[in-house]
Amino acid sequence: MPPHSGSLIRCTECGEHRLAGSTTRCRNCGTDTGEPVDASGPVTLHSFTEIHRTFPGFETPYVVGWVDHPAGVRMLVRINDAAAATLTLGAQLEMVDDGMSDDGIAYSCRPAAMANGAVG
Amino acid sequence: MSVYALGVGMTRFTQQPDRSPQMLGAAAGAAAMADAGLRREQVGALFCGSVFGGIGIGQLIARELGMSRLPVVNLENACASSGVALRNAIAWVASGGVETALVIGVEQLTARGPGLVKSDSQGPSEQLGLTLPGLYAMHAQRYLAESGGAVEDLALVAVKNRGNGAMNPDAHFQAAVTVEQVLESPMIATPLTRLQCCPSVDGAAAVAISSARSAGDSPAARGIAITGWGMVSGNALDVPGSEPEATRLAGDLAYEVAGVGPDDIDVAELHEPFTIAELEHCESLGFAARGEALNRLREGSFALDGNVAVNPSGGLLSRGHPLGASGAAQIVEIVRQLRGDAADRQVPGARIGLAHIMGGNITEIDSSACTVHVLCA
Numbered sequence: 471m472p473p474h475s476g477s478l479i480r481c482t483e484c485g486e487h488r489l490a491g492s493t494t495r496c497r498n499c500g501t502d503t504g505e506p507v508d509a510s511g512p513v514t515l516h517s518f519t520e521i522h523r524t525f526p527g528f529e530t531p532y533v534v535g536w537v538d539h540p541a542g543v544r545m546l547v548r549i550n551d552a553a554a555a556t557l558t559l560g561a562q563l564e565m566v567d568d569g570m571s572d573d574g575i576a577y578s579c580r581p582a583a584m585a586n587g588a589v590g
Numbered sequence: 591m592s593v594y595a596l597g598v599g600m601t602r603f604t605q606q607p608d609r610s611p612q613m614l615g616a617a618a619g620a621a622a623m624a625d626a627g628l629r630r631e632q633v634g635a636l637f638c639g640s641v642f643g644g645i646g647i648g649q650l651i652a653r654e655l656g657m658s659r660l661p662v663v664n665l666e667n668a669c670a671s672s673g674v675a676l677r678n679a680i681a682w683v684a685s686g687g688v689e690t691a692l693v694i695g696v697e698q699l700t701a702r703g704p705g706l707v708k709s710d711s712q713g714p715s716e717q718l719g720l721t722l723p724g725l726y727a728m729h730a731q732r733y734l735a736e737s738g739g740a741v742e743d744l745a746l747v748a749v750k751n752r753g754n755g756a757m758n759p760d761a762h763f764q765a766a767v768t769v770e771q772v773l774e775s776p777m778i779a780t781p782l783t784r785l786q787c788c789p790s791v792d793g794a795a796a797v798a799i800s801s802a803r804s805a806g807d808s809p810a811a812r813g814i815a816i817t818g819w820g821m822v823s824g825n826a827l828d829v830p831g832s833e834p835e836a837t838r839l840a841g842d843l844a845y846e847v848a849g850v851g852p853d854d855i856d857v858a859e860l861h862e863p864f865t866i867a868e869l870e871h872c873e874s875l876g877f878a879a880r881g882e883a884l885n886r887l888r889e890g891s892f893a894l895d896g897n898v899a900v901n902p903s904g905g906l907l908s909r910g911h912p913l914g915a916s917g918a919a920q921i922v923e924i925v926r927q928l929r930g931d932a933a934d935r936q937v938p939g940a941r942i943g944l945a946h947i948m949g950g951n952i953t954e955i956d957s958s959a960c961t962v963h964v965l966c967a
Contacts, residue, residue, distance in 0.1 A: 475718070489828060491714045492954060497826070516830075519727035520780045521719060525708060528719045536728060538830035545828065546953060548718050554780055559735045 475565065475577040476537075476545035479504035487541040509577060510567045513537035516544060520554035537563055537579060547579035556581065591684050591801050594813030595965065597626025598922040600795035603910040604762045607701040609792065611643045615696035616654035618794035618918075622692065626798040626812075627805040633798070634688025635661045637679040639671030639695045640914035641949075642702065651694060661688075666914070669861065669949025671695060673917030673961035676797065677821045683801050690802070695918035696794035707790060707913070715953035723787050723864060725953060727779035729834075730866035734781070737881040741781045745772035746887055747865035748785050748907055754894065755904020757935040760919075762791045762910035786865040791910030795918035797925070814928050818848025818964030824948075824956025836948055836960035837874035845876075848964035850942060852876030855964075857899045857927045857937045858944040859920035863906050868892075871946060872900060875962070899937040902927060917947035917961065928967040941967045 478487050481496035482503045488496065495502045518535030521528075533549040535557075549563065562582045569576065599621020601614050615638065623630060636657065638648030648662040667674040672695025679691040699707070706721050715725075730744060749769055755761040767785055775784040803813045820843025824836040845851055852875060860875070862868035869883040877898050878886040886892060892900035903909050903923040906916060924943035926932045948960035 476714075489714065489954075492828065514830075517728040517732040519724050519731060519782075520777075521721060521724045521727075522777045522779060523706065523723070524719055524721050525706060525716075532719060534718060534720050534724060534728075542830060543828060544830050544832065546715055546718055546720060559732065 475547035475579045476509060476539070477577065478507050478509040478539070478541055478543060480507040487543050489543055489545050508567070509539065509541070510565050511540070512562050512582060513539050513565055513579065515557060515559055515561045515563055517559060518549060518554065518557055533557070549580065550578045551580045591686065593680050593683050593816045594800055594803055595797050595816055595921060595925050596800050596805055596813050597622045597624070597628060597798040598796065598925045599625050600760055600919055600922045601793045602760045603791045603793035603912055603915070603919065605700045606792045607698070609698070611640065611647055611696050611698045612650040612654050614698065614792060614794035615647065615651035615694045618696070618796040619651060619655055619692055619694050622796035622798045628690065628798055630655060630657050632690055632805060633657065633660060633692045635663070635679070635682055635691045637663045637665065637675040637691060637693045639665045639667070639675035639917065640697055641666055641668060641671055642698070643696055643914065647696065648694070651696070667949060667959040668951050669863070669911070669913050670917055670947045670957065670959040670961055671914035671949070672795070673945070673947035674821065674959050676917065676921065676963065677819055677961050679799055680816060680819055683799055690798065690800040692796060692798050693918060694794060694796040695915035697912035697914045698792045699790045699912055700792050713952065720953060721779060723782050724779040726864035726866050727782045729870060730781055733866055733869065737884055739884040741773060742769055743884045743888070744781065744786060744865045745769045747862065747868045748772045750887070750893065751862070751901050751905040751907045754902050754935055755908025757933070758904050758909065761904045761908050762789055763904065763908045782864055782866070788863045788906040788911040791912050793910070793912040793915050795915050795922050797918055797921045812929065814925050815966045816963060817966045818844040818850065819961070820844035820847065821959060821961045823959050824950060826954060827956055828954040834870070834956040836956045837871050837946060840960040840962040841875045841946065844962035844964050850964060854942050855898050855944045856940040856942050857902060857924065858946065859901055859903060859905070859923050861906065861916070861947045862901060863911055865907070868900060868905070875944070875946060894935060894937050899940070902932065902935050902937055913949070917945070920945040920947060921963065924965050928965060
């Protein structure tokens with residue numbers, strides 16, 4: 471099972487989004503309640519790297535990246551099914567709901583279909 | 591009130607797992623006091639920066655040095671720990687709280703075991719497998735795409751700094767390398783190869799600061815004035831469009847306090863745990879326009895005889911990076927350069943120097959802390 475990519479929490483008070491696990495309070499309004507939201511869909515690749523040396527327990531190589539989510543969150547994700555050589559900055563990727571997490575929502579981030587954007 | 595760096599000292603930075611943090615810290619502290627001509631009873635307070643030194647590391651060092659009853663302040667701020675220790679010591683001295691303070695940065699890394707440095711926290715980044723080289727590698731990918739640079743350009747940072755480190759007896763690596771060697775070393779996180787990553791080493795560095803220009807029994811006034819200081823903690827980076835700002839903000843603060851600008855700096859020690867960092871920081875500190883640091887580097891602007899000599903000590907890439915000790919080691923180098931004591935790596939005519947250190951363990955924040963200090967001969 472691939473590690474979780476980003477899950478998003480929406481503040482119940484002001485609607486600001488944050489990455490699950492990042493903060494317990496909304497940094498916009500300070501409210502400490504929020505609800506998971508559907509984060510699936512297209513995101514834009516800000517940067518990425520292929521990791522070759524890492525901590526014990528990880529299999530190399532693997533690709534991590536920063537992607538910009540339309541909800542207003544730049545999130546760190548694992549990019550699955552991707553050879554680093556095929557990725558370009560600004561490419562469209564897809565957050566895909568894998569529905570496999572204990573807490574309800576887990577995503578993998580994958581290159582979108584070639585027709586969708588700047589991949590290549 | 592003016593503040594002076596009266597004396598500096600450091601252990602060699604290298605792998606020395608048999609030396610405890612307090613042994614390393616005491617060796618550096620004693621060297622700095624001897625360099626300043628200070629007796630230990632003249633030291634009014636001790637500030638110790640370390641990441642993994644443990645509870646009471648400063649007090650253990652003070653005990654090693656036979657110093658007691660003085661106030662001891664321990665600071666952890668990731669790689670910037672001893673830069674932050676200096677910033678706090680300056681506040682005590684400049685406010686008249688004490689006349690003289692000793693700042694020590696210390697780290698024993700290799701006794702913790704091999705492998706990548708990892709924070710104790712287990713945030714989303716760690717769970718996804720983002721390493722520190724991986725974080726900087728993403729900066730590098732972005733930088734190269736925006737500036738039109740190539741991996742060979744990144745390698746030039748390592749080539750320059752390893753060349754400087756070859757002339758520094760306190761450095762871990764004391765051999766020059768070529769672009770080919772840098773690029774052919776094992777890939778760590780694309781595009782960063784091993785020789786673009788700083789080595790994990792052990793060591794300590796210290797600086798004695800005072801509101802007096804010299805210690806009472808010092809043969810000559812050798813104090814180097816610390817004329818500017820700035821510190822910020824970083825901005826959030828998990829918003830689309832956000833950019834790292836800590837270095838620019840801390841630098842602007844220090845320039846303003848010192849009354850100087852980037853063009854006045856003759857010599858600078860910058861935080862470059864990975865090659866890309868030096869280029870980014872040169873731009874943030876105003877040594878090059880945005881996207882231009884690669885061109886300035888190629889032209890030799892950052893060489894020992896360039897417009898501003900960057901990392902004449904060899905920097906983190908060559909001297910090695912014992913996290914909490916690196917900020918103090920930068921001050922050691924700048925003071926030696928401004929005294930004209932840097933031997934083969936002396937920057938000709940160096941009069942104004944700058945030290946920049948930053949560190950963080952939270953991926954989504956630019957840094958836990960960033961400090962910039964300006965010193966003037």
